[in-house]
Amino acid sequence: MNKALEHYLLRLADTALTQSQRLAEWCGHGPFLEEDIALTNVALDLLGHAKLLYEQAAEISDRDVSADDLAFLRDVDAFKNPLLTELPRGDFAYTTLKQYFLDQFNVLLYAALKDSQYEPLAEIATKALKETRYHITRSRDWCLRLSLSTDEAKQKIQAALDDLYFYTPELFETDDDLNQLIAESIMPDLSVLKEHWQGQVDELLNECQLQVPKSGWVATGGLRGEHSEHLGYMLDDMQFLQRAYPGCEW
Amino acid sequence: MYSQGLQDAKGGPEPEGLLKAFQKRIDNEEKIEPRDWMPEAYRKTLIRQMSQHAHSEIVGQLPEGNWITRAPTLKRKMILLAKVQDEAGHGLYIYSATETLGITREEMTRQLLSGEAKYSSIFNYPTPSWADMGAIGWLVDGAAIMNQVPLCRASYGPYARSMIRICKEESFHQRQGYDIMTTLARGSNAQKKMAQDALNRFWWPALMMFGPSDKDSKHSVQSMQWKIKRFSNDDLRQKFVDVTVPQAEHLGLTIPDEDLKWNEERGHYDFGEIDWDEFINVIKGNGPCNKERLRARQKAHDEGEWVRKAAEVYQQNQRDAA
Numbered sequence: 001m002n003k004a005l006e007h008y009l010l011r012l013a014d015t016a017l018t019q020s021q022r023l024a025e026w027c028g029h030g031p032f033l034e035e036d037i038a039l040t041n042v043a044l045d046l047l048g049h050a051k052l053l054y055e056q057a058a059e060i061s062d063r064d065v066s067a068d069d070l071a072f073l074r075d076v077d078a079f080k081n082p083l084l085t086e087l088p089r090g091d092f093a094y095t096t097l098k099q100y101f102l103d104q105f106n107v108l109l110y111a112a113l114k115d116s117q118y119e120p121l122a123e124i125a126t127k128a129l130k131e132t133r134y135h136i137t138r139s140r141d142w143c144l145r146l147s148l149s150t151d152e153a154k155q156k157i158q159a160a161l162d163d164l165y166f167y168t169p170e171l172f173e174t175d176d177d178l179n180q181l182i183a184e185s186i187m188p189d190l191s192v193l194k195e196h197w198q199g200q201v202d203e204l205l206n207e208c209q210l211q212v213p214k215s216g217w218v219a220t221g222g223l224r225g226e227h228s229e230h231l232g233y234m235l236d237d238m239q240f241l242q243r244a245y246p247g248c249e250w
Numbered sequence: 251m252y253s254q255g256l257q258d259a260k261g262g263p264e265p266e267g268l269l270k271a272f273q274k275r276i277d278n279e280e281k282i283e284p285r286d287w288m289p290e291a292y293r294k295t296l297i298r299q300m301s302q303h304a305h306s307e308i309v310g311q312l313p314e315g316n317w318i319t320r321a322p323t324l325k326r327k328m329i330l331l332a333k334v335q336d337e338a339g340h341g342l343y344i345y346s347a348t349e350t351l352g353i354t355r356e357e358m359t360r361q362l363l364s365g366e367a368k369y370s371s372i373f374n375y376p377t378p379s380w381a382d383m384g385a386i387g388w389l390v391d392g393a394a395i396m397n398q399v400p401l402c403r404a405s406y407g408p409y410a411r412s413m414i415r416i417c418k419e420e421s422f423h424q425r426q427g428y429d430i431m432t433t434l435a436r437g438s439n440a441q442k443k444m445a446q447d448a449l450n451r452f453w454w455p456a457l458m459m460f461g462p463s464d465k466d467s468k469h470s471v472q473s474m475q476w477k478i479k480r481f482s483n484d485d486l487r488q489k490f491v492d493v494t495v496p497q498a499e500h501l502g503l504t505i506p507d508e509d510l511k512w513n514e515e516r517g518h519y520d521f522g523e524i525d526w527d528e529f530i531n532v533i534k535g536n537g538p539c540n541k542e543r544l545r546a547r548q549k550a551h552d553e554g555e556w557v558r559k560a561a562e563v564y565q566q567n568q569r570d571a572a
């Protein structure tokens with residue numbers, strides 16, 4: 001079970017870390033000061049979740065690794081985040097919609113993981129859920145604001161939707177390990193979660209008067225370590241010091 | 251008398267009676283609040299000083315923001331991200347405090363981007379190495395604390411109150427910087443070298459943060475009388491050197507100043523002459539990163555335009571619907 005659990009903890013941790021890393025790129029460059037601070041807040045919360053999840057993964061791993069080793073010394077093919085979170089930050093509409101899709105997923109996921117049979121994960125989920133509820137209020141409001149204001153904003157968020165929509169099914173992908181954890185009530189059934197998620201997303205997109213694109217490339221592969229071209233550059237940047245000066249304390 | 255020659259907003263003389271009463275309140279350590287009468291020159295001096303301060307916080311996000319995506323551990327990344335976010339928060343408080351003097355944030359932003367308003371010269375130096383995150387926290391936030399602690403007692407209420415909040419966070423910033431330096435100084439040879447190199451580059455610019463030498467400081471006398479300045483530039487600089495030299499010794503790092511030595515008689519460290527030409531040049535816009543910093547601020551401002559507009563229109567629509 002430990003191998004499956006470590007795999008899933010890394011899926012969650014990598015998702016939180018890559019999302020945080022992209023949001024953190026906004027720090028000092030936000031559209032206005034209050035929003036600069038708010039984006040950084042979300043980045044910090046996600047980084048906090050990632051840290052807890054990596055620590056837990058390190059603790060149960062058979063290998064002698066630390067949380068930092070997991071974040072800074074694995075290569076692209078070992079990262080398990082969905083492709084959605086490694087995509088570039090794009091403009092503010094793109095960042096906002098990407099965040100909303102993930103927040104909507106996380107709110108449902110952490111609410112379910114709160115009751116996980118695996119106590120350490122239930123604890124992390126309880127903490128993460130509180131923060132995620134705040135995040136979704138914010139990203140939802142911004143989706144509405146951008147969609148129902150100026151033509152320019154509406155056009156930008158529609159363009160973001162066209163680009164991002166088919167990256168979302170990947171959030172619900174499972175494999176043998178995850179199916180085992182679902183059977184053991186360690187994590188929720190993601191197909192059930194998907195129905196709820198779709199309902200909420202449809203409702204918001206409808207309220208925003210946005211058009212769901214008809215077709216596109218459906219992203220897949222993160223769970224198996226198959227990624228887009230973007231992740232390599234992100235890791236290159238993020239892992240630079242640990243790679244250039246191996247074995248140091250920081 | 252000191253107040254002679256002060257002009258009101260229309261260029262006429264300030265009423266002598268009001269001026270006297272105003273100075274008396276300041277001498278009694280009373281706080282001046284936004285709705286109180288104040289001389290036009292006091293208001294203008296505060297706007298200049300406070301907006302410069304706010305701009306410094308915002309531009310100051312950039313050199314450290316440069317390392318957020320590359321911080322070497324999860325813990326360091328969290329601390330750095332939180333620290334740079336704090337600086338944005340400081341900018342926000344101080345802009346709000348400055349707005350109580352009758353200037354808008356939009357106007358202050360315009361002044362920053364056009365180059366009319368200044369910000370601290372230190373942020374025009376580059377941060378090519380991780381150790382710069384240590385040096386900035388230790389030295390730059392350290393110098394900021396020296397400057398800002400006396401401002402917690404500034405005569406203008408909103409400024410003093412924002413400084414009290416900010417100073418608490420600055421001491422956390424200083425400690426995390428020193429902690430980075432400590433870790434590097436105890437680390438591998440490459441890390442030690444990194445730490446020493448950062449100290450070499452940031453030492454003199456940090457000393458310049460206290461502004462021109464007292465003999466060349468044009469705003470000092472009046473600002474002291476108005477208690478928006480409590481100690482002279484040179485006194486604060488001396489205090490900073492005295493506190494920082496033992497810290498560098500403790501780290502086992504060498505301060506890049508051959509003239510630096512303890513003066514038993516004065517009870518202070520003597521230190522070498524600052525390169526004032528460099529200081530003036532950086533203030534004028536010719537530092538290594540002046541153009542980059544302003545360009546980054548301008549870019550964020552331009553790219554945020556449609557977002558700010560959307561938020562405004564949406565709010566208006568909501569109001570109209572209500």
Ligand SMILES: [Fe+2]
Nearest residue numbers: 307336337340
């Ligand atoms: Fe600050």
Ligand SMILES: [Fe+2]
Nearest residue numbers: 337391420423
């Ligand atoms: Fe600071």
